[in-house]
Amino acid sequence: MAEAASAPSPSRAVTGDSEFDRDTAVVRREPGVYDIDLSAGWTILGAVNGGYLLAVLGRALGDALPHPDPFTVSAHYLTASRPGRAVIRTETVRTGRTLSTGQASLFQYDDEGNEVERIRVLASYGDLAGLPDDVRTTAKPPAIPPYEQCFGPADGPDPLKGVSAITDRLLLKLDPATVGWAIGQPSGKGEMRAWFGLADGRDADPLSLLLAVDALPPTAFEMGLKGWVPTVELTTHIRHRPAPGPLRVAITTRNLAGGFLEEDAEVWDSEERLVAQSRQLARVRLA
Template identity: 80%
Template structure:
């Protein structure tokens, strides 16, 4: 059944996908890019942080001499809205194997003044040039087959406008992390799922920036509900993912002072750890 789901979904290709179209930028001048942030990547009215990181990641791939993100750290300053935005990039350093740049995404307020939404610092390289030597104690998450997991389509009908993001994803959640959906959160702060793009586009380094921030927040399994806005998110891309669905595991071990950390691992169909991330997020208590 899992093989059938994957096969029927595989339609779009890298460069010819809704994800690629909605993260595409127009270069206005060297280091300056225009984009219309799509409402298709929102939850309620908030633009997803992983989608925004992919937008900035694509701009830096164009601005820097290297094309693959190795590490990218983002600070989310103000909430982004669907609509026009400007991305400004600066090249900090270029080297033979790594180049470093920074970028900011800005939108306009009601008075027409620029408001900075996100600022990132990133190092880029060539993932295909990395050695094959892997020494790790990490293991892929134990997730049931896709046909034994559950997606948004298996739950009640969403509120209008609340599920634009999930409508663009192939997201199948591990039943053992779905207690929150039944009113019985486990309290463990874990979330695991199969992940892909709905149109079947295979994963690449830029889509990994989306994958780490596309699952329901671990706060739900701790017993909290509501928006969990990201304050800071750092992603390490470890290698180019193989074709096929990804497995994403999120874990939170500490919630204190109204903030929690969320650690993510992303594994590809070849059982390789292709991305890791940590984010700090704010939660609303009570």
Template identity: 55%
Template sequence: MTTVTSSEFDRGIALAPDGSTGGHRGELGAGWQIGGGVNGGLLLAVAANAIRQELPEHPDPVSITGHYQATSHPGPVTARAEVIRRGRSLSTATATLSQPDEQGRPVEKLRVLASFTDLAGLAGEVRTSAQPPALPPREQCVGMEHAPRELIAQAALLERFELRLDPATVGWAVGAPSMNGRIQGWFRLADGREPDPLSLLLVADALPPVTYDLGLPGWAPTVELTVQLRAEPAPGWLRVSHATRNLAGGYFEEDCEIWDEAGRLVAQSRQLARVPRG
């Protein structure tokens, strides 16, 4: 698998060994912020990159779950990965991301448990009743250049993406949310980097929170995020759909489907997040 070092995403998840067992160091960039912290999907990709470096025979997550313990900020980050089991077709590993506090003491921000495989070696058979979201052509969708200023101000990472959102799901941008709890559209990285398994972890948390479509704008911090990858994505645009069916007790779930240019469902995710505070 070729790493495109000129890509903002690849630089954003880059890690170097720190000399300890399973230890790696990196730098979280300010360009990946949303609300009060660094995007949860980007953080999951950083942790997955640490695991990948410990599992060269199984480079791809097939299922990865992250529990977010504290807000991550731009600056140095330490990733520590541990292989729990190496199998012939599937391996299990854990990882943590930590950042120093004001006194220089490490504070754990994210803990991950994941199963890794080689997606290129999976069987090609597909049996599914799932259907990709019905989206208008990209030229008929709404680009982020039309997004409300307050959204762009709190989501620097949107400048890293090229999003074309379904007009039926962006009424919230003009004060008329549909109240259906769905946001969907076309996605690709702004610098043209083609999708791969690690970038799908970012895509799973890339669209504006579905709470916008419920009339609840603002930052929605992720508590837990699980992403399941089904295949290597084909080059080109991705179709992404985020939806929620239940908001209760100050939390909501957000389900995501990611479809590639070939019309295949390449990733699914569910996250639990906090409802934005007014």
């Protein structure tokens, strides 16, 4: 079992008043229509991170639907999002006593001012606080060395040559067993593990779990591949509201074929609970 650790932070932001909250805030223009300026602070190689986009759309759906918490969110990434103005359109598909389902699309604008759809989401929302406490599982938390024995972006070379702005907004400490790629010695295994938190100390909540499943370096790096690994589809299940404290994230890939790979992620909280799971299909460059 990994030793619990508290990520250092000179001051702790609170939920509702942090950089993540400000940068995912949406403004309701009219029922079902929301405006946002996508922040450049959550980009990789100039493209907006898919987990950040999932949180943005998740916030809009949380306002549009009668239930408070995302249970499952499935997203198809159609075109790369860029920092700047965007509009989100939501639609309620069904409302029930336990779950409500909605869909949302995020649009940006081309040089002629025409809307271009960037991402489309179908999601079901419920109330995590109302779930029963019964847990029957064979899943086990990932074994990660203590926080101080793991490595962050400042501990080695930047594989993206300083153009990954999102790293400044995160507290990531990678398991030494999964950082061979950073020194040109990838293990060949499709594995990535890390302690995860937000740089301003804000504790995790269901929306930030949507970010956490897509915030680590791609498993493709440890398989000896480099460059951008764009997400094609990402489905996330939120299983429990996380306890305060750092999260542990483990991602594995078992199959890379035809230029595409899957990434299966698990997120565990400080109380040893599995709080989120995801699977995504991503594209890789083989040459």
